[in-house]
Amino acid sequence: MAYAAERLPGEEKKGLGGRLSRFLSKGPLHVLLIGLALFWLTPSFGLLITSFRTAADNSESGWWTVFTEPRQLTLEPYKKILANDGLITAIFNTIKITLPASVLVVLIAALAAYAFSWMEFKGREWFFLFVVTLIVVPLQMALIPVARIFGIVNIFGTVTAAIVFHIAFGLPFAIFLLRNFFIGLPHELLEAARIDGASEWQIFARIVLPLGMPAIASLLIFQFLWTWNDLLVGLVFAGENPPITVFIQQQLRQFGANLEVIAPGAFLSMILPLIVFFAFQRYFVQGLLAGSVK
């Protein structure tokens, strides 16, 4: 009570003076939070600056010395790596893996989710539950046998191998997410379509997919980031066609000596995920929270 009584008059103060005094009374909090934000930005910022300095500068002084000697900043490292065929190929490999893997997961999962939510067959609930339990199966459980299978069908080491593996291991979560969204769609709409004689495919393509867009978009973003940022699957299955993460990992053995490739390479690999993050940040967070705050 005493607390509320103290606080209320302060909050009722209007105008610049009131606002200023309120801001100042929270001074330590602001300092703490802004310090925290700067602290969180520093590591990424450090890599960004490092990627714009020459190998010689990076082996002699810390990246923060650019504040006193801004002349250290140069585009040279980027010019060099953009002339590096291995790295360019690796970026294309990442794109070649990520795009089909993301789109196909969503498509295949949407079909299955539609069946699980709007079609009747025996053991549907148990079947769905089984698929959901697959979400936590560590992909380590499949690496060795799948490597063998890919060897037999002669795709081991290719981009296709990575795509197929990403799709399969993305499916349980994707089906789970989409089914839970589809089942909440207004069933009057679907029933009406059925009565009007629409086929299941037509209902799926013309009603469920468009209405399911929020969940599909959110899933697409997660799947994109997951596949783009993957290291392990690329390492095991796409060794001869390494995606960017694997390419950079191969340079790590001599970290200091290769920093001129590693720093700009790592930064290039971050650009697209960061763009996606900032562009869809609202969906991203909403998607993450959908379950937890209802």
Next chain:
Amino acid sequence: MAATAAEVRTNVGTKTKVKVKPPPGGARKWVAVAFLIPALVLLGAIVIYPTVDTIVQSFQNDDRTATVGLQNYETVVKRDSTLAAIKNNAIWVLTAPAIITGLGLIFAILTERVRYSTAIKIIVFMPMAISFLATGVIWRVMYDDSTELGFINAGIRGATNMVGAGAGPYPTAEALPDAPLQKAEGGAVVTKDAFEAGDVAHLGLVGLTEADLPEEAVQAAEPQAGQGLGVVVWRDFTPGGGEPGVVDQGELGMPGATVEVLNADGQVVTSTTTGADGSAVIEDLEGGGPFKTRLAASNFDQGFTGIEWLGSALVTPAIIGAFSWMWAGFAVVVIGAGLAALPRDVLEAARVDGANEWQTFRHVTLPLLAPVLGVVFVTLIINVLKLFDIVFVMAPGSVQDEANVIALDMYKTSFTAFRYGLGSAIAVLLFLLVIPVMIMNIRRFRREG
């Protein structure tokens, strides 16, 4: 990132309460099969069959020519690398989820009180969009063990200098082996000879470049001792010439060096600091000679020379730090949303009843928030158990064994040592560790779904 979402969602389940009955006779069975078939084929071939096959192979030898019973599992619990991995995974599970959930709770509560909370949350959340590989590279730069190149070590060095615990003026300087000087305890340098008033003690040092000397340093000069005791501390080195122990032309004095005068009992009588030409005269000598002069250890103090963050001793805590940087944002966002969804009237009621800020937090906010904290915590446990990339990337080759975790051990055993039987057993071990979480998820899902 998707893994996050996957686990959050499964942990949380959905709260769709609508019971939907598909209209009878709407779908023929074969249509349902057609919709399900692509997913089922992929799940069967790439997830389910391989999982069973891995379990089978964990009881076989590496080339699958013989069944070996539990032998692979016996090897797993005996060999050093897997034991180190299990130990490290235990450290990870016991620390990282608690640290990150705690950080998330504190940050979420603090940011809730300011208008720019969204901006702070985005900044803290951003690292979640990038790969473990990029995080690893970023933090290897941060953790560099040199105080010149590593931001963290440079920061600590700056802080120690500020509190006066920094390096002495001449950390690299030393006496020539045949000079009339000897090392004393603590790194000090003391003259072998004894001096009386009127003498000049020569303290010539090497091991410095001109750049190591302060700018005010000038040509070294012998002081006029008079009634006192003279000392000269200088860089006793002339390229291609000069006589050791003698102040030659072109040799610079070492200003700012602390020289102590010791009496016959070895006790410090007095001390002084050298001038720009490296010389000083000590006038008020008590008790009479003979005296020895000593360059105090503080002149040679190395100060903070950097912590080897990614060395064998600290590598796991260092990687936990980087991981926390990456995942704190996840905890902040989820817990922040949980806070925003708390019923305001309950909090108000607590305040009206006279509860102070801490009591409200402890007895109202925290219990109401417990389910959300649980979701964050469990999600982190699963992710920490499956941890692979960040350790693989951040631990330098020489300390990867010390930083080992189960998923990394599985990868190396299977794909660099090609021990498929053993690798399968390690994979099964990992699977067994996540099964309790899986059971929890099914229960929750069935309760809510």
